[in-house]
Amino acid sequence: MYRIVVCDHIHQKGLDMLSSQSDIAMLNLATLPKDELLKSLHNADVAITRSSTSVGEEFLANVPNLKAIVRAGVGVDNVDIDACSKQGIVVMNVPTANxxxxxxxxxxxxxxxxxxxxxxxxxxxxxxxxxxxxxxxxxxxxxxxxxxxxxxxxxxxxxxxxxxxxxxxxxxxxxxxxxxxxxxxxxxxxxxxxxxxxxxxxxxxxxxxxxxxxxxxxxxxxxxxxxxxxxxxxxxxxxxxxxxxxxxxxxxxxxxxxxxxxxxxxxxxxxxxNVYVTPHIGANTLESQEEIAKQAAQAAMEAARGISYPNALNLPSNTAQIPAFVAQYTELTQKLGFLCSQLDKSVLNSLEITAQGEISKYVDSLETYAVVGVLKPSLDDKINYINAPFIAQDRGIKIQKTALEGSKTYKNLITLTARTNNGSISVSGTVFDDNIIRVSAINEFEVLIEPKGRMLLFKNTDVPGVIGSVGQILGKHQINIADFRLARNTKKEALAVILVDNMVSAEVLQELSGISACISLQMVVI
CATH class of the missing domain: 3.40.50.720 (NAD(P)-binding Rossmann-like Domain)
Structure with a gap:
C-alpha cells in the first residue's frame, strides 16, 4: 500500500479520489496541530500540503520515506525546494487548476x-x-x-x-x-x-x-x-x-x-x-478548489506509484532554460515509457526516442524521463532521475534520440520504440492546448486516449460482434467502461483500448481471451 498524507484542508473530491484507490492508504491529518502532524509523517510516501504547512528543516527531519510533496496550489513559497532535492524528494505544484x-x-x-x-x-x-x-x-x-x-x-x-x-x-x-x-x-x-x-x-x-x-x-x-x-x-x-x-x-x-x-x-x-484590493483570492472559487484538490490527488497517486511527477519543480530539466510547454512532454514521455514496459515485459535491449515538431529541439531533455518510465515497473524505487542513465548503461540498453522538424499529424509528437527479446513495441503521444496529454498511437494503430487509469488493450481480427462480446463480459462482471477507443490497421485487425473503473481479475481476462476473434489481451495501469 502506498501511504499518502494530507497535511492541509483540500476539497472533499480530492479526498474521495484518494480513499477510493485499492492500493492507496490515505491519512487525512489536516485538523491536527502542526506539532502533532510532524509526528505522524514517518511512513508517508507522498504528502499533500497547502500554504499553512511549512516544508522546511523540521518537516523534512520527520519524513525519511517521503518520495514527493504536492503543493495543492501554485505558490511554493512555504517549501524549501533545495532541501527537498538534497533529500531526494520531488516537489510538485498544481499550476493550472485555478x-x-x-x-x-x-x-x-x-x-x-x-x-x-x-x-x-x-x-x-x-x-x-x-x-x-x-x-x-x-x-x-x-x-x-x-x-x-x-x-x-x-x-x-x-x-x-x-x-x-x-x-x-x-x-x-x-x-x-x-x-x-x-x-x-x-x-x-x-x-x-x-x-x-x-x-x-x-x-x-x-x-x-x-x-x-x-x-x-x-x-x-x-x-x-x-x-x-x-x-x-x-x-x-x-x-x-x-x-x-x-x-x-x-x-x-x-x-x-x-x-x-x-x-x-x-x-x-x-x-x-484609488486602489481596489482583494486579499489574495485569485483561486477562491468553489470550482477551482475542487479542481485543485482533484489534480493534487491525481499527482500524489501518480508520484506514489512512480508513474510520473506532474508539474515537478526540481527534476533534472533546467526549467530556466527550456519553455514551459516542455514540462508536459517530459510527463508524457515518462508515461509512454511506462506504457511500453507493460505492453512488453521482456528484456529491454534498446530504446529510441523520436521527437517531432518544436519539441524536437529538446529531445535531450526527454531521455531521463523515457528511461525512468520503461524501467520503473521492473525496478520500482531502485530507479530515479539521478541514476536512470547509469542503470541503462549498466544493462547495456542502447538509447537513440531522433529529432525531426515536423510531424504530418500533430504540431508536436513523441514516439518511443522499445526493442526487446520479443520484438518491438512503439507508442506515440502528443499534448494539446491546455496541457491535455494523449496517447495517439500504439504500434500501427491510431488511437487518441488519455494515459491515465486502468486500460485493457484488446487486439482482435476485425470481424463483427467483438465489441458486443467484450462489453457483455465486462458488464456481467460489473466492470464499468469509462472510455472505449477502436482502431484498425491494413491487416484486417483491430485494437480496442478500453478504460475501466475497476481492476480486471485474472478470471475475467481469461474469459475475454476466450473470445474467438481475440489475438492478444493486456491490462495496463498508468
Missing part, C-alpha cells in the same frame, strides 16, 4: 477600475448618498490593454478583453508570437509598447527577472491616467513606486489582489482611495 478563477478575478478588477464600482457601491451603501455625478467611468471598448505574460492566465484575460472590443497587446518573450496572434492580440517585442497602454495587467511568475518589473522608471513612461492590475504575485510592481504614482495621479486606479508581504493588512496602498 486558471479560470484567476482570469475572472483579473477581469473583475479591470471592470471595477474603469467603472469605479467599489467606490460607487460604498458611497451608496455606507454613506447612503445618491450622487451619480461622482461616478463617471470609462469603457473597455476601444482601450489598449497590455498583458505582460501571455501564458495560461494572461492569454485568457486577453481573449476576454477582446470580447469587450478592446485592443490587446501581449508581451512575453517566452512564447511563440503565433500564440498571441491566434488569440487576436498583437505580439510586441519592445516592452515600452506595453507601457503606452491604457490598462496594464501582469501575469508572470515571481523570480529574479520579474521582481520589481514595474518601477518608477517604467511608470514615468506610462500614459497619464493608466490603470494597473496585479492578480499574479506580490512584488512584480514595486509597491513604493506604485504608491507614489497613485498619489500623483499618474496612475488613475490600481486593482491589487497580491502583496509583497502577506497578509497585506499593513500595506499603505490600502490607504489610497
Amino acid at each position: 486558471t479560470i478563477a484567476a482570469v475572472e478575478l483579473t477581469m473583475t478588477h479591470i471592470l471595477s477600475a474603469i467603472r469605479n464600482f467599489p467606490g460607487a457601491n460604498a458611497q451608496l451603501k455606507v454613506e447612503r448618498k445618491w450622487k451619480r455625478e461622482d461616478w463617471y467611468g470609462t469603457e473597455l471598448k476601444g482601450k489598449r490593454v497590455g498583458v505582460i505574460g501571455f501564458g495560461n492566465i494572461g492569454s485568457r484575460v486577453g481573449i476576454r478583453c477582446k470580447a469587450f472590443e478592446a485592443e490587446v497587446l501581449a508581451y512575453d518573450p517566452y512564447i511563440h508570437p503565433s500564440k498571441a496572434i491566434n488569440a487576436g492580440a498583437s505580439y510586441v517585442k519592445d516592452f515600452d509598447e506595453i507601457l503606452h497602454c491604457d490598462i496594464i495587467t501582469i501575469h508572470t511568475p515571481k523570480n529574479a527577472e520579474t521582481k520589481n518589473m514595474i518601477t518608477a522608471k517604467e511608470i514615468a513612461k506610462m500614459k497619464d491616467g493608466v490603470i494597473l492590475i496585479n492578480c499574479a504575485r506580490g512584488g512584480l510592481y514595486n509597491e513604493q513606486d506604485l504608491y507614489d504614482g497613485l498619489v500623483s495621479g499618474k496612475i488613475r486606479w490600481a486593482g491589487i489582489d497580491v502583496f509583497e508581504k502577506e497578509p497585506g493588512t499593513t500595506c499603505k496602498l490600502l490607504d489610497l482611495p
Whole structure:
C-alpha cells in the first residue's frame, strides 16, 4: 500500500479520489496541530500540503520515506525546494487548476477600475448618498490593454478583453508570437509598447527577472491616467513606486489582489482611495478548489506509484532554460515509457526516442524521463532521475534520440520504440492546448486516449460482434467502461483500448481471451 498524507484542508473530491484507490492508504491529518502532524509523517510516501504547512528543516527531519510533496496550489513559497532535492524528494505544484478563477478575478478588477464600482457601491451603501455625478467611468471598448505574460492566465484575460472590443497587446518573450496572434492580440517585442497602454495587467511568475518589473522608471513612461492590475504575485510592481504614482495621479486606479508581504493588512496602498484590493483570492472559487484538490490527488497517486511527477519543480530539466510547454512532454514521455514496459515485459535491449515538431529541439531533455518510465515497473524505487542513465548503461540498453522538424499529424509528437527479446513495441503521444496529454498511437494503430487509469488493450481480427462480446463480459462482471477507443490497421485487425473503473481479475481476462476473434489481451495501469 502506498501511504499518502494530507497535511492541509483540500476539497472533499480530492479526498474521495484518494480513499477510493485499492492500493492507496490515505491519512487525512489536516485538523491536527502542526506539532502533532510532524509526528505522524514517518511512513508517508507522498504528502499533500497547502500554504499553512511549512516544508522546511523540521518537516523534512520527520519524513525519511517521503518520495514527493504536492503543493495543492501554485505558490511554493512555504517549501524549501533545495532541501527537498538534497533529500531526494520531488516537489510538485498544481499550476493550472485555478486558471479560470484567476482570469475572472483579473477581469473583475479591470471592470471595477474603469467603472469605479467599489467606490460607487460604498458611497451608496455606507454613506447612503445618491450622487451619480461622482461616478463617471470609462469603457473597455476601444482601450489598449497590455498583458505582460501571455501564458495560461494572461492569454485568457486577453481573449476576454477582446470580447469587450478592446485592443490587446501581449508581451512575453517566452512564447511563440503565433500564440498571441491566434488569440487576436498583437505580439510586441519592445516592452515600452506595453507601457503606452491604457490598462496594464501582469501575469508572470515571481523570480529574479520579474521582481520589481514595474518601477518608477517604467511608470514615468506610462500614459497619464493608466490603470494597473496585479492578480499574479506580490512584488512584480514595486509597491513604493506604485504608491507614489497613485498619489500623483499618474496612475488613475490600481486593482491589487497580491502583496509583497502577506497578509497585506499593513500595506499603505490600502490607504489610497484609488486602489481596489482583494486579499489574495485569485483561486477562491468553489470550482477551482475542487479542481485543485482533484489534480493534487491525481499527482500524489501518480508520484506514489512512480508513474510520473506532474508539474515537478526540481527534476533534472533546467526549467530556466527550456519553455514551459516542455514540462508536459517530459510527463508524457515518462508515461509512454511506462506504457511500453507493460505492453512488453521482456528484456529491454534498446530504446529510441523520436521527437517531432518544436519539441524536437529538446529531445535531450526527454531521455531521463523515457528511461525512468520503461524501467520503473521492473525496478520500482531502485530507479530515479539521478541514476536512470547509469542503470541503462549498466544493462547495456542502447538509447537513440531522433529529432525531426515536423510531424504530418500533430504540431508536436513523441514516439518511443522499445526493442526487446520479443520484438518491438512503439507508442506515440502528443499534448494539446491546455496541457491535455494523449496517447495517439500504439504500434500501427491510431488511437487518441488519455494515459491515465486502468486500460485493457484488446487486439482482435476485425470481424463483427467483438465489441458486443467484450462489453457483455465486462458488464456481467460489473466492470464499468469509462472510455472505449477502436482502431484498425491494413491487416484486417483491430485494437480496442478500453478504460475501466475497476481492476480486471485474472478470471475475467481469461474469459475475454476466450473470445474467438481475440489475438492478444493486456491490462495496463498508468
